[in-house]
C-alpha cells in the first residue's frame with residue numbers, strides 16, 4: 001500500500017456527521033445548545049449586499065459633521081404613546097434565567113445610556129431592569145412565565161411573541177442547571193427541572209383569536225403603548241400580513257440566524273429563512289396592505305454591526321434588534337478565564353455553551369460566582385459604546401448615500417453581490433440592472 | 440352600605456365600559472354591568488378590590504388579568520376567562536369556552552357549568568373549580584395550583600404537568616403524558632367538600648387525584664456526562 005496516498009474522506013459522512021450520529025447513538029436524543037446556527041454551509045446574508053454611495057447622480061453629506069437624524073419612532077398606528085428612541089437599534093428580549101441578573105442590568109443601563117430600549121424575556125420583567133431602563137418592552141410569551149399585568153402597565157411597548165428565529169414553531173428551553181430557586185420561583189416551576197416551554201399561547205391559537213388578544217392587551221394598557229408582534233421568519237409574507245391585519249403596531253421578524261440561549265441544534269440550523277430574505281418579504285407584505293410606513297418593521301437575527309443595520313433599514317426595516325452582538329459586547333467569547341472555557345470543552349471564539357449555565361464570563365449563568373465576573377457598570381459602558389458605535393456606522397453610510405435621516409435609506413441605495421441575493425431581495429445584481437426572474 | 444353603580448353596555452364601547460368599571464371600583468363602589476352581550480375583553484385588568492357583576496354572557500378574555508376584584512358572570516364566558524389572574528375571584532354561572540383560567544397565578548375561578556378545551560392550561564397557582572365537565576387537555580402543562588373537575592374530564596388530562604393537583608369527580612377519558620392517577624385521600628375529600636359546598640355545587644361520590652409523574656422533569660441524569668461532552 002502506498003503510504004503517501006492521501007486518505008479519502010466521505011463528503012457526506014464528514015467527521016462532524018460521524019460524531020453527531022455516534023452521539024445520538026449514545027444519548028438517544030437530539031442535541032441542545034446555545035448561541036445560534038453553527039451551520040458550515042453559509043447562509044445568504046446581508047454581506048451579499050453593498051451600498052452605492054453618492055457620486056455624481058447624488059450629493060453626499062459631510063461624513064462627520066452634517067446632521068443625520070437617527071431618531072426612531074415605533075408604533076405610530078394606534079398607540080397613544082409611540083415608542084421614541086434616539087437610535088434605530090434596540091436590545092432584544094433575552095430572559096432573566098437565560099441571562100444573569102448582572103447581564104440584564106448591564107443591558108438595561110447600557111441601552112438607557114445610548115437612548116434606546118431593552119426588552120424583558122421568557123421569564124418576566126425584573127423590577128431592576130425596569131428601574132434602569134429608559135424604555136422597556138415587555139414580552140408576552142406562550143409560557144407566560146412571570147406574566148404580570150402590573151409589569152405590562154409599566155411597559156413602553158408590549159411584544160406579543162409568536163416565535164423566534166432560532167426555533168420558530170417551538171417553545172423556549174432552559175435546562176435545569178439554570179433553574180435556580182430564584183428563577184424557579186419567578187417562573188412558578190420546581191427548581192432544577194429542564195424547562196420546556198409551550199409553543200402555543202394558552203389562550204389563543206390563530207389570527208382570529210389574536211385580534212381579540214391584542215385588543216385585550218390594549219385594554220390592559222389603556223391603549224397607550226404600541227403592541228409589537230414578534231415572529232420567527234418562515235412564511236413571512238403571509239405571517240406579516242396576518243399580524244398587521246390583527247392590529248399589530250409593529251411587526252418583528254427574526255431570521256434564522258437569530259440567537260438563543262438553548263435550542264435543539266437542528267432547529268437553529270435547518271428551520272426558518274435568513275434575515276436577508278425575511279426583510280424584503282415583510283416589506284412587500286406591508287406594502288400589499290398599504291400599511292408600509294404605518295406599521296413599523298423591526299428586523300432581527302444575526303445583526304452584528306451598523307452596516308448590517310443600515311442594510312436592514314435600506315431593505316425596509318425601521319429598526320433592528322440585537323441579541324448575540326450585545327452579549328458579545330458584554331464579554332461573550334472574550335479570552336478571559338480561558339481555563340473555564342476549556343472545562344466546557346471549548347475556547348474563546350468558539351463558545352456556544354450558554355445552555356450549560358457555566359458561562360465563563362458571567363453572562364448566561366445563574367451561578368453567583370460566575371456572575372460576579374461581569375461587573376455591571378463596566379459591562380453597561382461597553383454595551384452603550386457598542387450601540388453608539390453602531391449608530392455612528394449607520395449615520396456614516398446614510399450620509400455617504402446623501403441621506404440626512406437614516407430612515408431615508410432605501411433599496412435603491414443597495415446592489416446585490418450575488419445572483420442569489422439579487423433573486424432573494426429583488427435588488428439588481430452589481431454592474432447590471434438585472435433582477436433574476438424579471439425581464 | 441355598599442353603593443352599586445349600574446352600567447348599561449348598550450351602545451357603548453368596551454373601552455368606555457372598562458374605564459367606567461375601573462373608576463367606580465376605585466371610588467369604592469360595586470358595579471353591576473347589564474347587557475354585556477357576550478362582548479370581548481369586558482372587565483379586563485381590574486386591579487382593585489370590589490365587586491363586579493355581569494348580568495349576561497361575556498366574550499373572550501372576560502375578567503382577564505385581574506388582581507383583587509370579585510367578579511361574577513351571570514351567564515357564560517368565551518375563551519380565556521380570567522386569563523392571567525393574580526388574585527381575587529371570578530365566578531361563571533354558565534359555561535366557559537376554551538382556556539378557562541389559562542395561566543392564572545393566584546385567586547379562584549369557578550365555572551358552574553362545563554368548560555371547553557384546555558381549562559387550567561399552564562396554571563401557575565390559584566384554584567379552578569369546574570361544576571360540570573372539562574374538555575380535552577385540561578391542565579395541560581400546569582405548573583402549580585389546584586383544578587377540581589366535578590364532572591368528566593376529556594382526553595389527555597393533565598398532559599405534561601409540572602406540579603399542582605387535579606381532582607376529577609366523574610370519568611377521565613384519558614390521561615395525558617406523565618399524568619398519574621390515584622384516589623383522593625380522606626383529608627383531600629374533607630377539604631374539597633367544604634369548598635364545593637361553599638360554591639353551592641353538587642358533592643361528587645368520589646374524587647380521583649391526578650399529579651405529575653415527574654418523568655418529564657429532567658432529561659435523564661445518568662447521561663449527564665455524555666450529554667456535556669456532546670455539546
Ligand SMILES: Cc1cc2nc3c(=O)[nH]c(=O)nc-3n(C[C@H](O)[C@H](O)[C@H](O)COP(=O)(O)O)c2cc1C
Nearest residue numbers: 092093094095121122258259260261301302323324
Ligand atoms: C441568550 C438569549 C436569550 C434569549 N431569550 C429570548 C426570550 O426570552 N424571548 C424571546 O422572544 N427571544 C429570546 N431570544 C431571542 C432574541 O430575542 C432574538 O430573537 C435573537 O437573539 C436575535 O438574533 P441575534 O442574537 O442574532 O441578534 C434569546 C436570545 C439569546 C441570545
Ligand code: SF4
Nearest residue numbers: 332333351353354359
Ligand atoms: S461566553 Fe457565555 S454567553 Fe458567550 S457563548 Fe459562551 S456561555 Fe454563551
